Amino acid sequence: MSANLESVTDTADLAQSLREVFGRAQRALREQSGRFGLTPSQAEALGYVLRDGPLTITALAKRQSVRSxxxxxxxxxxxxxxxVTVTPDPSDGRQKVVTVTEKARALVAKGRNARTDWFAKQLDTLSPGELRTLAEAQKLLGRIFP
Structure with missing residues (x-):
């Protein structure tokens, strides 16, 4: 019984440690491209529309838990x-549909490329063995976060 409890504690410790590392990684990557002068809520709204396709203002508000x-x-x-562009909803003229522009897509791609380039430079500091270990860890993380 104590061996199981010890492994649960070790797993909890590992989970806490990984969560902290992921948090630092996320902050570091975010700093590499910035938000292009957008506030966090503006960047988040743009991200929703980019990922999920055209959305009404009401749908965006619900996703961010804010008022319309x-x-x-x-x-x-x-x-x-x-x-973004804003057009009337064809099924409900009272609603407005928000769609990203090509300018937004280019801006987001530029940010992604900046983050990838920065991350690749960080990986270049690792030895071949460390890179292999990290590649194996990536496979495991891919299973945890499909």
Whole structure:
């Protein structure tokens, strides 16, 4: 029984340690491309529309747990920066549909490339054996986070 309890504690310790490392990694990667002058909520809204396709302002507001009026202001900034377009919803003219622009897609791609380039430079500091170990860990992490 104590061996099982010890492995659970070890697993919990590993989980905590990995969570902390992932958090630092996420912050470091975010710093490499910035948010292009967007606030976190504006960047998050743009990300939702980019990943999930055109969304109504109401749907975006629900995803970010904010009021539609607040999301309308957020979308207004994205519209001013030409990162989204806003059109009437064909099925409900009272609703507005938000779609990303090519400018937004290019901006996001630029950020992704900057993060990838920075990360590749960090990986270049590892030995071939460490890279193999990391490649094996990546496979395991891929199973945990499919």
């Amino acid at each position: 009026q607040s999301m309308g202001a957020t979308v207004g900034v994205l519209l001013e920066q030409e990162l």
